[in-house]
Amino acid sequence: xxxxxxxxxxxxxxxxxxxxxxxxxxxxxxxxxxxxxxxxxxxxxxxxxxxxxxxxxxxxxxxxxxxxxxxxxxxxxxxxxxxxxxxxxxxxxxxxxxxxxxxxxxxxxxxxxxxxxxxxxxxxxxxxxxxxxxxxxxxxxxxxxxxxxxxxxxxxxxxxxxxxxxxxxxxxxxxxxxxxxxxxxxxxxxxxxxxxxxxxxxxxxxxxxxxxxxxxxxxxxxxxxxxxxxxxxxxxxxxxxxx
Amino acid sequence: xxxxxxxxxxxxxxxxxxxxxxxxxxxxxxxxxxxxxxxxxxxxxxxxxxxxxxxxxxxxxxxxxxxxxxxxxxxxxxxxxxxxxxxxxxxxxxxxxxxxxxxxxxxxxxxxxxxxxxxxxxxxxxxxxxxxxxxxxxxxxxxxxxxxxxxxxxxxxxxxxxxxxxxxxxxxxxxxxxxxxxxxxxxxxxxxxxxxxxxxxxxxxxxxxxxxxxxxxxxxxxxxxxxxxxxxxxxxxxxxxxx
DNA sequence: CGTGTAGTTGATGCTCCTCAATTTTTGTGG
DNA sequence: CCACAAAAATTGAGGAGCATCAACTACACG
Numbered sequence: 001x002x003x004x005x006x007x008x009x010x011x012x013x014x015x016x017x018x019x020x021x022x023x024x025x026x027x028x029x030x031x032x033x034x035x036x037x038x039x040x041x042x043x044x045x046x047x048x049x050x051x052x053x054x055x056x057x058x059x060x061x062x063x064x065x066x067x068x069x070x071x072x073x074x075x076x077x078x079x080x081x082x083x084x085x086x087x088x089x090x091x092x093x094x095x096x097x098x099x100x101x102x103x104x105x106x107x108x109x110x111x112x113x114x115x116x117x118x119x120x121x122x123x124x125x126x127x128x129x130x131x132x133x134x135x136x137x138x139x140x141x142x143x144x145x146x147x148x149x150x151x152x153x154x155x156x157x158x159x160x161x162x163x164x165x166x167x168x169x170x171x172x173x174x175x176x177x178x179x180x181x182x183x184x185x186x187x188x189x190x191x192x193x194x195x196x197x198x199x200x201x202x203x204x205x206x207x208x209x210x211x212x213x214x215x216x217x218x219x220x221x222x223x224x225x226x227x228x229x230x231x232x233x234x235x236x237x238x239x240x241x242x243x
Numbered sequence: 244x245x246x247x248x249x250x251x252x253x254x255x256x257x258x259x260x261x262x263x264x265x266x267x268x269x270x271x272x273x274x275x276x277x278x279x280x281x282x283x284x285x286x287x288x289x290x291x292x293x294x295x296x297x298x299x300x301x302x303x304x305x306x307x308x309x310x311x312x313x314x315x316x317x318x319x320x321x322x323x324x325x326x327x328x329x330x331x332x333x334x335x336x337x338x339x340x341x342x343x344x345x346x347x348x349x350x351x352x353x354x355x356x357x358x359x360x361x362x363x364x365x366x367x368x369x370x371x372x373x374x375x376x377x378x379x380x381x382x383x384x385x386x387x388x389x390x391x392x393x394x395x396x397x398x399x400x401x402x403x404x405x406x407x408x409x410x411x412x413x414x415x416x417x418x419x420x421x422x423x424x425x426x427x428x429x430x431x432x433x434x435x436x437x438x439x440x441x442x443x444x445x446x447x448x449x450x451x452x453x454x455x456x457x458x459x460x461x462x463x464x465x466x467x468x469x470x471x472x473x474x475x476x477x478x479x480x481x482x483x484x485x486x
Numbered sequence: 487c488g489t490g491t492a493g494t495t496g497a498t499g500c501t502c503c504t505c506a507a508t509t510t511t512t513g514t515g516g
Numbered sequence: 517c518c519a520c521a522a523a524a525a526t527t528g529a530g531g532a533g534c535a536t537c538a539a540c541t542a543c544a545c546g
Contacts, residue, residue: 053373061373076362101355108348115347115354118361119319125368130296130304132375133415137534164493172376174535179494196542197492380502407525417503422526440511440525 008071010043012113016103018095031073031084031092038075040094044068047090048161051082052169062170065162067151071117074100087161137173138216141181142209144171145191149203157194158201185209188219251314253286255356259346261338274316274327274335281318283337287311290333291404294325295412305413308405310394314360317343330404380416381459384424385452387414388434392446400437401444428452431462 013020023042025031031042034054049066063082066072072084074097104111131140144167148158160167164175171178182198185191190208194200203209212219256263265288268274274285277297292309306325309315315327317340347354374383387410391401403410407418414421425441428434433451437443446452455462 055377061376063369063372074362076359081366105351105354111348111354111358112344115358115361116319118358118365119317122361122364122368123324125365125372126306128372129306129368129375132372133304133412134298163491169376175493176495176536177534180534183494198494418525419504419527420502423502426526 008041008043008074008117010045010069010071012071012110012117013041013043013093013095013100015113016095016100016107016110018099018103020093020095023092023094025086025090025092027086027088029086031086032080033083034080036080038073038078038080039097040073041071041097041100042073042084043071043093045091045093047092048087048159049084049090050087050162050166051084052166053082060169062162062166065166065170073097087166132172136216137171137177138181138219139213140171140173141178142185142216143213145201145203146206146209146213156202158203160199160201184219251284251286251317251360253288253312253314255314255353255360256284256286256336256338256343258356259338259343259350259353261342261346263336263338266335266337268329268333268335270329270331272329274329275323276326277323279323281316281321281323282340283316284314284340284343285316285327286314286336288334288336290335291330291402292327292333293330293405293409294327295409296325303412305405305409308409308413316340330409375415379459380414380420381424381462382456383414383416384421385428385459386456388444388446389449389452389456399445401446403442403444 021040022045023031025047031049032038044066046068049072051063051066051072052060053063054060065087066084073080073094075081100114104114131143135143145158148160149156152158162170164178168175168178182191182193182201186193188208190203190205190212192202192204194202264283266274266285268290274292275281287309289311292315294306294309294315295303296306297303308330309327316323316337318324343357347357374386378386388401391403392399395401405413407421411418411421425434425436425444429436429441431451433446433448433455435445435447437445
């Protein structure tokens with residue numbers, strides 16, 4: 001799954017042949033904030049970023065994470081509705097939104113690409129809604145790990161550049177739950193954590209992880225405390241082999 | 244909030260000046276199914292519909308409800324990814340997707356409208372994700388009622404044409420929870436149900452409902468069972484008067 | 487070496503789901 | 517119009533799943 005407030009990507013900006021500016025950021029810097037003028041659109045070249053909403057009183061809500069090749073920042077209105085921050089040192093390409101829109105009015109192929117990008121972003125956002133409605137914490141985290149592996153293409157090793165807070169806000173659970181689930185996944189040998197902060201992970205049993213992503217009802221992080229709940233000895237009920 | 248897989252609406256189709264077909268449906272009929280060829284885009288003229296995904300094993304997941312003036316059915320790919328069904332007798336206008344796209348290539352204003360519609364759909368879908376992440380059942384249902392009132396413009400009286408199943412799948416809770424919450428809202432005098440099936444509702448205390456939509460921690464449907472939990476006498480904590 | 491931040495771990499119980507029984511409504515044929 | 521069955525909605529008991537709060541550990545950075 002790619003992403004974003006209109007799913008721009010590197011291919012789109014290349015197709016548009018726009019003048020681009022190269023931007024370098026350190027860790028934990030803000031690219032733009034909620035309310036800022038939306039003059040540019042961006043594509044990630046290196047690094048990792050997070051797109052979020054600042055909420056009134058309580059904590060923020062993470063909309064998505066951004067990796068190389070993925071774009072963000074396109075708005076129809078004059079101002080940004082979200083905030084984007086770097087998670088580690090990052091390199092971006094920025095192009096003027098006006099230039100992109102102008103190019104789209106003359107180049108029909110580009111206009112169609114732009115529309116496809118927007119429709120793609122709707123599909124991704126609706127998929128996320130669907131997951132939040134139906135998936136339990138363990139399933140959700142398992143699926144997240146699988147997608148992180150796909151998006152980072154550095155085979156098998158996953159780098160989680162975000163904090164537990166970002167991760168928890170994105171998945172709709174608490175940081176404690178994320179911590180516990182990752183811990184049990186490691187104890188069970190499904191994943192292996194390389195560093196102390198558990199931000200580098202290797203998937204050891206991808207099949208199992210995929211099964212957990214579609215149904216984790218026989219696998220929960222409190223199992224060790226309570227003992228099992230389903231004693232039906234169905235440790236591999238073959239019904240969910242969808243993906 | 245309007246909606247949809249690219250937020251088409253009546254204004255957009257009018258602007259496009261396309262040839263449209265008028266369609267009449269009875270209750271519980273299917274407009275199109277998942278996988279069907281996506282040849283047309285639609286706008287609701289009368290009635291109410293539901294857009295959903297059919298899931299593999301378990302029950303379906305409701306993406307949104309559609310009311311007069313709202314559009315649906317736009318796809319970039321050749322096939323529909325969702326299913327749309329009527330909730331009651333409905334009248335639709337349909338236009339050829341090809342005609343719309345062709346019109347957009349010659350009319351730049353229309354192309355921009357189309358793009359705006361798509362970006363608007365992203366915003367709505369992300370808002371929905373945000374709610375599913377952060378809101379509790381009572382808050383979610385309260386907000387749903389408020390939005391239904393806004394969208395139906397027939398002042399104060401809300402018509403809920405969907406079943407409890409659709410409602411529950413849309414909000415990410417069970418039908419029992421929906422039933423219980425509506426019941427307590429009625430007992431508390433916040434709403435009043437006109438018919439036996441609780442499908443016609445009048446909002447009696449909109450302020451209270453708005454407060455519940457942003458924080459229902461001092462109001463829950465099991466309060467009568469357990470007694471209160473927060474005895475802090477903060478019955479109107481003015482901090483959230485955002486909308 | 488303290489201080490701060492990120493993350494873990496444990497105890498407790500709220501929130502809501504699950505399952506089952508019941509009631510109400512709708513639809514159908516006599 | 518009235519049985520009858522099927523569907524929709526309500527209601528209750530009980531407990532699963534996860535949040536909350538608090539204490540704790542480990543590293544990072546002056």
